[in-house]
Amino acid sequence: MSSVREEGKDTIIFVTKEDHETPSSAELVDEDPNDPYEERGLILPSGEINWNCPCLGGMASGPCGTEFKDAFSCFHYSKEEVKGSDCLEQFRTMQECLQRYPELYPQEEETSSSQTSQDFASAEPSGLNSTAASEQDPDTTLPSTESSAES
Amino acid sequence: MLKCRTVWKKLAPLARASSTVCRQNVRRAGLTNGRIPIRVPTAHMSTGPAGGGGDNLKYALLVGLAGIGGLTYAVKTLRGDQKRYEERIAEIESRPHKATKGPVTDVQTAAPAVPEPELEAAPSPEEPSPPAENAAPDAEAVAHDAEAAPSSKTTEPPPADEPVVEASPEEAAAPAAVPVVEEELPPPTEPSPAELSEPEPAPTLVEESVTLTEPAAAAEPPATAPPEPQSEVVAESVDSTPASAKVPSHAPYLLIGGGTASFAAARSIRARDPGAKVLIVTDEPDLPYMRPPLSKELWFSDDPSVTETLRFKQWNGKERSIYFQPPSFYIKPEDFDSAENGGVAVLTCRKVVHMDVRGNKVKLDDNIEISYDKCLVATGGIPRNLQVIERAGEEVKKRTTLFRKIEDFKSLEKVSRNINSITIIGGGFLGSELACALGRRSTESGLEVIQMFPEKGNMGKVLPEYLSNWTTEKVKREGVKVITESLVKSVTYKDDKLEIHLKDGRLVKTDHIVAAVGLEPNIDLAKSAGLEVDSDFGGYRVNAELQARSNIWVAGDAACFYDIRLGRRRVEHHDHAVVSGRLAGENMTGANKPYWHQSMFWSDLGPDVGYEAIGIVDSSLPTVGVFAKATAKDTPKAATEQSGTGIRSESETEDTATSPVASATPPPVVEHKDDYGKGVIFYLRDKVVVGIILWNVFNRMPIARKIIKDGEEHADLNEVAKLFNIHED
Numbered sequence: 001m002s003s004v005r006e007e008g009k010d011t012i013i014f015v016t017k018e019d020h021e022t023p024s025s026a027e028l029v030d031e032d033p034n035d036p037y038e039e040r041g042l043i044l045p046s047g048e049i050n051w052n053c054p055c056l057g058g059m060a061s062g063p064c065g066t067e068f069k070d071a072f073s074c075f076h077y078s079k080e081e082v083k084g085s086d087c088l089e090q091f092r093t094m095q096e097c098l099q100r101y102p103e104l105y106p107q108e109e110e111t112s113s114s115q116t117s118q119d120f121a122s123a124e125p126s127g128l129n130s131t132a133a134s135e136q137d138p139d140t141t142l143p144s145t146e147s148s149a150e151s
Numbered sequence: 152m153l154k155c156r157t158v159w160k161k162l163a164p165l166a167r168a169s170s171t172v173c174r175q176n177v178r179r180a181g182l183t184n185g186r187i188p189i190r191v192p193t194a195h196m197s198t199g200p201a202g203g204g205g206d207n208l209k210y211a212l213l214v215g216l217a218g219i220g221g222l223t224y225a226v227k228t229l230r231g232d233q234k235r236y237e238e239r240i241a242e243i244e245s246r247p248h249k250a251t252k253g254p255v256t257d258v259q260t261a262a263p264a265v266p267e268p269e270l271e272a273a274p275s276p277e278e279p280s281p282p283a284e285n286a287a288p289d290a291e292a293v294a295h296d297a298e299a300a301p302s303s304k305t306t307e308p309p310p311a312d313e314p315v316v317e318a319s320p321e322e323a324a325a326p327a328a329v330p331v332v333e334e335e336l337p338p339p340t341e342p343s344p345a346e347l348s349e350p351e352p353a354p355t356l357v358e359e360s361v362t363l364t365e366p367a368a369a370a371e372p373p374a375t376a377p378p379e380p381q382s383e384v385v386a387e388s389v390d391s392t393p394a395s396a397k398v399p400s401h402a403p404y405l406l407i408g409g410g411t412a413s414f415a416a417a418r419s420i421r422a423r424d425p426g427a428k429v430l431i432v433t434d435e436p437d438l439p440y441m442r443p444p445l446s447k448e449l450w451f452s453d454d455p456s457v458t459e460t461l462r463f464k465q466w467n468g469k470e471r472s473i474y475f476q477p478p479s480f481y482i483k484p485e486d487f488d489s490a491e492n493g494g495v496a497v498l499t500c501r502k503v504v505h506m507d508v509r510g511n512k513v514k515l516d517d518n519i520e521i522s523y524d525k526c527l528v529a530t531g532g533i534p535r536n537l538q539v540i541e542r543a544g545e546e547v548k549k550r551t552t553l554f555r556k557i558e559d560f561k562s563l564e565k566v567s568r569n570i571n572s573i574t575i576i577g578g579g580f581l582g583s584e585l586a587c588a589l590g591r592r593s594t595e596s597g598l599e600v601i602q603m604f605p606e607k608g609n610m611g612k613v614l615p616e617y618l619s620n621w622t623t624e625k626v627k628r629e630g631v632k633v634i635t636e637s638l639v640k641s642v643t644y645k646d647d648k649l650e651i652h653l654k655d656g657r658l659v660k661t662d663h664i665v666a667a668v669g670l671e672p673n674i675d676l677a678k679s680a681g682l683e684v685d686s687d688f689g690g691y692r693v694n695a696e697l698q699a700r701s702n703i704w705v706a707g708d709a710a711c712f713y714d715i716r717l718g719r720r721r722v723e724h725h726d727h728a729v730v731s732g733r734l735a736g737e738n739m740t741g742a743n744k745p746y747w748h749q750s751m752f753w754s755d756l757g758p759d760v761g762y763e764a765i766g767i768v769d770s771s772l773p774t775v776g777v778f779a780k781a782t783a784k785d786t787p788k789a790a791t792e793q794s795g796t797g798i799r800s801e802s803e804t805e806d807t808a809t810s811p812v813a814s815a816t817p818p819p820v821v822e823h824k825d826d827y828g829k830g831v832i833f834y835l836r837d838k839v840v841v842g843i844i845l846w847n848v849f850n851r852m853p854i855a856r857k858i859i860k861d862g863e864e865h866a867d868l869n870e871v872a873k874l875f876n877i878h879e880d
Binding site: 002007008009010011012013014015016017019020022023024025026027028029036037038039051052056058060061062063065066069101103104 | 417418419420421422423425426475476477478479480482492494495615616617733736737744745747748772773774775776777778779857858860861863865867869870871872873874876877878
């Protein structure tokens with residue numbers, strides 16, 4: 001059973017696991033999916049890409065930002081069966097740019113853009129979900145967790 | 152010109168005299184030869200007509216030649232100087248219109264890899280002097296080489312280190328050059344261009360050396376070449392022009408301050424405005440970096456060269472630098488105007504001293520003006536000091552650290568290795584984190600770590616009393632001698648020790664003090680810019696969209712903003728700097744969004760205590776805490792192991808020791824009433840939750856954020872606490 005104690009203005013409650021097993025009766029306000037103020041995930045409600053998403057790290061803002069945006073936009077709007085197959089030119093240009101800055105974009109085996117920038121680009125401490133040490137969250141996991149948490 | 156005049160005055164009589172003598176002798180010679188029938192003066196030197204005439208002639212010729220020679224030399228030198236002077240003036244006048252490229256790139260500063268001598272020789276051509284002074288410039292160049300040699304040896308230049316090292320030899324060099332120039336000026340060199348040149352190369356050389364972050368090639372013009380006066384002057388004037396040529400005169404986006412908020416804004420602007428050109432101006436020598444590791448992770452690093460690399464290894468083995476981005480992310484200030492796709496450029500070691508809001512421009516401390524379209528003020532703050540220490544005298548102040556920047560970390564790290572006792576004054580976030588970090592070192596090194604503060608327990612202004620007391624016990628267990636309820640009356644230096652006299656009579660002797668007593672927001676620009684300052688919270692007053700005036704935004708520690716949900720506040724946390732910086736960047740690119748996404752903060756005090764918090768967390772508010780017993784799984788260490796991420800680093804031995812024991816037992820509760828292992832604490836204001844602390848409970852910040860955003864009155868907070876599943880991992 002839970003125990004309650006008062007210490008001046010502060011209330012202290014100790015609870016067991018069983019105490020907290022029953023579902024909460026606390027009511028939360030429904031989220032408005034069109035709230036203009038809300039922080040958005042990678043894809044905005046309009047369908048556009050949110051270039052300011054922390055999940056992208058510094059990809060859209062660094063020296064290869066323009067190339068990255070071109071390639072990724074092309075991919076995003078691609079209607080081909082193999083998505084992005086019509087964007088090879090942009091990806092190639094982007095790859096060339098990334099190779100010019102090996103310090104920024106360490107070239108590990110992956111070819112995908114978001115993963116090549118792990119150490120540095122994922123440095124965005126975003127204060128979003130996950131632990132306080134969110135700096136190191138790999139880019140790949142953030143988009144999904146973020147968009148679900150924020151909506 | 153004065154010297155010239157005086158010299159001319161001296162020379163003129165001489166010349167006149169010599170010409171008179173010359174004329175007289177010629178006349179005499181002429182007379183004795185009987186050509187010119189002039190009356191001969193009675194005082195006659197020559198002995199007789201014939202022999203005297205011959206002697207006289209020789210004498211006359213000699214003196215005449217000497218006179219003419221002297222005259223010619225004097226005139227030539229003067230003319231030459233005149234020419235040099237005019238050239239110099241022309242050079243100066245043409246400077247503002249000078250296009251940057253060609254000559255400038257040649258004289259850019261050397262990256263450490265490039266031979267230092269070329270850079271160091273730059274001060275020497277300050278002497279536009281005749282051959283006689285060749286020895287001096289060479290000697291100076293050698294001296295500079297010697298100074299520069301150690302700095303050039305560091306092969307891995309963290310931008311932080313090099314510029315500081317470089318700056319000091321440069322500064323030493325420039326003033327050293329000045330007195331040498333002054334002494335060796337007997338021939339009529341132009342003093343005014345010399346004077347003009349001296350102050351200029353000094354700051355520009357400092358600035359040049361400091362922008363080592365851009366590893367430019369240094370193709371210094373052959374300054375050590377034989378001093379053809381003109382070429383030296385030209386080289387010298389070209390040396391000084393880079394200062395103005397290097398700094399862009401206009402920045403579409405100007406960010407004042409190079410910290411977390413500024414960097415977040417830069418990133419945001421670049422993401423939203425394609426091809427944006429963003430200029431960051433910072434008075435620190437470092438590129439933007441994050442502060443939290445300076446008082447946590449960097450101290451736990453095993454790497455002995457951590458003060459150089461500023462990299463820290465996280466628990467999961469991943470290493471990263473405290474710098475947000477390596478130097479290659481940024482573009483050089485001199486490429487700013489021409490960058491096709493824009494970029495972020497950082498001007499280090501420059502301070503903005505004046506802001507002209509009507510004219511949309513700022514002035515730097517070297518009088519350079521930069522105009523802007525949109526400006527962000529993210530000047531942060533400077534650490535406060537105790538009045539008693541300010542008044543205590545040099546010996547005490549020398550042994551006191553105000554901790555905020557990379558250089559403070561480096562110096563404290565060094566100091567802590569060489570002393571026996573260190574005292575931290577202040578019981579808030581910074582003070583407690585440093586105390587724990589140093590306390591941990593005390594086990595290895597025998598360093599005595601003392602922490603003193605006026606409150607009753609660590610984090611006394613943040614945590615409710617019962618929790619603050621519990622935390623204090625944990626801090627003590629980290630090896631810290633905690634002295635609570637202590638007010639410092641005075642500090643004196645005696646017998647090579649600092650003596651801290653407390654108001655209640657206690658005396659604490661120590662070797663070094665770290666003052667962590669708060670941050671003073673930097674509002675230096677308020678007056679010139681006409682920006683409002685908040686009297687309650689300090690900082691620049693801005694609206695909910697972080698705007699101070701048209702085209703001016705403020706973010707980070709210096710911003711006192713209106714939070715739609717929680718009211719007017721000023722927040723000094725890292726995540727707030729990121730969130731507000733990002734928001735300011737968005738608004739600078741036309742978003743018009745208010746502060747809405749609530750920032751959070753966190754702290755770790757040793758391996759057992761870690762918490763994340765959000766909203767207004769003030770211990771004077773009524774609180775409701777809901778706790779479960781902590782198992783070994785509920786420590787910061789465990790959280791990082793699980794999520795594979797993490798800042799918190801612990802030792803291997805601790806991990807293996809605790810986990811087998813704890814996982815066996817289920818968490819009983821009643822008998823461990825005072826063990827606040829993990830839980831949730833709600834801070835209430837008028838029955839509405841305005842702040843939440845997640846105590847040793849991680850990965851639940853979104854729920855906390857949601858509760859604060861709703862701003863509802865909840866009848867039973869235990870029910871709300873259920874949402875957090877505190878018993879689960």
